[in-house]
Amino acid sequence: MSSQNKEENILQQDLEIRNGDSGKTDYHINFDKLINRTKSNPNLMKQMIALYLEQTPPLLQAMLQSLKEKNWPRLQSSVHKMIPSFSIMGIDPQAEEIARKIESYEKIHQNESIEELVTQLEMICTQACHELEEKITTIKSS
Numbered sequence: 001m002s003s004q005n006k007e008e009n010i011l012q013q014d015l016e017i018r019n020g021d022s023g024k025t026d027y028h029i030n031f032d033k034l035i036n037r038t039k040s041n042p043n044l045m046k047q048m049i050a051l052y053l054e055q056t057p058p059l060l061q062a063m064l065q066s067l068k069e070k071n072w073p074r075l076q077s078s079v080h081k082m083i084p085s086f087s088i089m090g091i092d093p094q095a096e097e098i099a100r101k102i103e104s105y106e107k108i109h110q111n112e113s114i115e116e117l118v119t120q121l122e123m124i125c126t127q128a129c130h131e132l133e134e135k136i137t138t139i140k141s142s
Contacts, residue, residue, distance in 0.1 A: 028128045031135065033090030042139050049136045052089055053129055056082065060125055067118050075118075076103050082125065089132070095124045 038044040059078050066075035079102045086096045098121045105114050 028092045028095070028124050029131045029135075030090040030092075033087070037088065046136055046139050048089070049132045049139075052085055053132055053136070056085065056125055056129060060122055063118060064122065067115065072105070075114075076105075079103055079121070082121075089128065091128050092124060095121060095128075098124070 034045060034048065038048060059082050062078040063075060063082075066072070066078060079099045083096055083099050083103075085091070086093070086099070098117050102114065102117050102121065105117070
């Protein structure tokens with residue numbers, strides 16, 4: 001078996017263990033999407049994960065700082081920049097729903113507290129970062 005096939009096999013086994021038959025996880029990331037998007041290419045997967053892990057923490061910090069300062073345009077901008085990565089990385093669709101609520105918060109004056117929405121989004125993204133860090137370690141060690 002070639003090195004590439006070995007890595008693909010390990011990735012698939014890991015996916016099956018975490019996702020079971022349904023393709024869903026108890027986690028915030030469905031790795032099926034990432035595997036499909038990268039065509040099971042472990043190097044491309046590592047690059048995409050590394051990019052997400054590099055870009056997301058500063059956006060989360062900007063989001064939290066903007067909330068603290070009540071700087072709504074900056075808050076909305078920070079959240080807006082995160083949205084495309086949710087579907088690319090296979091992050092729970094709930095994250096995008098929350099982000100869209102934050103984006104349109106001032107316009108709609110929704111019932112939920114903006115602080116609650118930001119906290120929920122921060123928790124999902126932080127957990128997603130942990131899951132991706134685990135995944136990238138698994139990929140590197142294969």
